Amino acid sequence: MEVVLDGRTLRSEEDFHQALCEALEMGPYYGHNLDALWDRLSTDIERPVTLVWTHSAESRKLLGPVFDQIVDVLKAVQQQDAGRDWQDRFDYRLE
Template identity: 50%
Template sequence: MRVTIDGSQIRSESDIHDALSRKLDFGPYYGRNLDALWDRLSADVERPVELIWEHSEASKAALGIEVFERFSSVLIRVMDQDESFGLDERFTVRFE
């Protein structure tokens, strides 16, 4: 599954959670924090997933580098975990 989020529409942490939850169908009990994001992405989302974060520089400017890097770090960590497990069907992320 290919999932695209539009970074020009992401101006807050809530916007990121909304976009990912909607696109990846996290359900009504999603905790909307980084731990919950990790839990959903690392264990609950069916693979393969190719996440493309378009206009990521716009998100970074709106959120600030620290917040953007906290979220991007979780996404990259999920991708790295799938790779380290040697999964054929993986989660991948690309920042454009």
């Protein structure tokens, strides 16, 4: 599955979490924070899934340091899956 997030619409950390929650159908109990992001992406999301973050440069400007924190979580999930040598993995692209 490929999930596309449009960075032009992600003006806050909450916008990011809301968009991802809707795209991946995370349900009402998703915590909308970085710890919850790790928990859901590292264990609950069915693979394979690729997150494509379009216009990410615009998001980087709008989100500031939070952008890098989010990307760090995405990278950690990607590395976890690679380390487990799973055929179906989480991946992401910043465009």
